[in-house]
Amino acid sequence: MPRSIRDIAITLILVGGGLLILFSSGKKSDSGVAARVFYTVMRPVQQAVFGIHSRVSNAWHSYVALVGIRQDNQSLIEEVRRLKNQNTVLMQKEGENRRLRKLLDLKAQHEFPSLVAQVIGEDAVGWYRTFFINRGSEDGVLTNMPVTVAEGVVGRVSKSSEGMSQVILITDPNFSVDCRVARTRDRGVLSGSLDRGCVLRYLRLDADVRPGDEVVTSGLDNVFPRGLNIGKVEAVRKSDPALFLEARVTPSVDFAAVEEVLVVLGQKGGFDVGPGLEEKR
């Protein structure tokens, strides 16, 4: 067979085969015999090739592409640490903000000038109940000025130097303040107790003071403003000798948690406020 005829024959067979397959498949969804045979032959080969490809791909992703993962991990750990630190700082700031907001509310309620101070140290030996604040005489803080927080009275300034002052707490036996029981208006002198909390002394024997009654400053000692919260009566008993009643008082302030305080700089008939101190408040 001449070569040209053979080529034409092959071309016609192939084109004819193609047309035959094309028109014979029509709209049938199932594959024809040839296709099924082809699939059967190709399936193991394809499966093997695909398996090899996926293994290679896995190997690439597991090892080669993970080369930088250690560094990424390290930087992420660093970032988590940094964010945690930032979070702690923000939480501290939020706490401080909340406390200062309370103090500001208290400051707005007071009708006398006051000054916010920070607690910077505590009693050196622990036998006394005192702490130190970062405001002193150059800020207008003088001995005997009342120190309060939003919850109530903390104490009074016992020593004052230029840049810092010592505050004696209401739980120290050297502290005393003239008080009233808020419900009955009975007066007494409150001082700290070595045993626990405070003791309200010199209450009248017929005073109707009960546990749970609130104790507030009377303002009659000319040191503390009137009506500042001190604490609640825990128990009442007769003094020895039985001339008066005594009440054990639990302070409303948690002294271990105090970080900022408000120093009352003066009140009506109380302290003189030095000139030039207004801008410091």
Added chain:
Amino acid sequence: MREILFISVAGMTVMVLQTISGGLVIPAEYKPDLMLILVLWAAVRSSLLIGLGFAFISGLFLDLFSGAPAGLFALINCLVFVATGSLNSRFAMDRVSARTISVFGASLLAALLVVSLRWATGPVELGARTMQWIVAKSAISALASLLLFPVLDKFWTGYCRIIGAR
């Protein structure tokens, strides 16, 4: 001079720790009296003049940084120094038990003087709780001395080796 430098630095460190450390591990009123431990250590290790001077000055600083009337802790520290020095000359105070007991006793003496002075100047309640507090605080100081004495000894030995004191 070298002894003064060492004891001054130790005193300043203890003073700072005393005013800021309370409440971190234990409540502030139970914190150990580190300065008392240092005075006791000085009574055993340093010369009479320098040690007594340190006891007096550190006591004055404690008076300033506490609610105590001026001079009370200067007196207490001097008493503790003299008593411990005298005991040390009779009995060897190098043993751990002797040192611990001496700190406990010194702390009780300090508490006795503080409470007596309070009692003399105003009404003070002396209930069982107060006694518990005094004993517990003294015991904590004694326990702290178990840690502080060896640390001070170690620093002192190192310091002597470097500077050549004694």
